[in-house]
Amino acid sequence: MSRNSGNPDLRLRRLRGPDDYPGLTEANQEARVAAGRPSGITVTDLARYLEHLVNCDPERDLVVAEVDGRIRGYGIVFWRDLVEGGRIVVGHPILAPDTRTPESIATLLGWLDGRLDHGGDRGDRRSGAGGRENHGMDHRVSGGLQ
Secondary structure, X not given: OEEEOOEEXXXXXXXXXXXXXXXXXXXXXXXXXXXXXXXXXXXXXXXXXXXXXXXXXXXXHEEEEEEXXXXXXXXXXXXXXXXXXXXXXXXXXXXXXXXXXXXXXXXXXXXXXXXXXXXXOOOOOOOOOOHHHHOOEEEEEOXXXX
């Protein structure tokens, strides 16, 4: 999918399905511990979440970050329609602490930003350059890097 020129070991790729869940869970846990927010998320919890997503297509809206074939993080984009009208599109980056370099962070956030420009498109292009304003959409990367 893509390589990070500043960190040639970091690679972004598509989700391969349940075989990726243990690595995604491990990266999620490491990120949570580093942020001071440990939790008991399990592979089963993550599988339940990913297999029942609403307003997110994991084949398009989730990217896996790996180093030397080992999953070290991921990014996910989802959208929500707002009660008062419009839509918000959210990108959520997760990177294990040992993988966080300015280059790897920029690579993951760059993918998220590109995907945010297509957020909520469900197969048709409703947003894009300038499209957020035209369709009452807002986008953001949630709460910093986890």
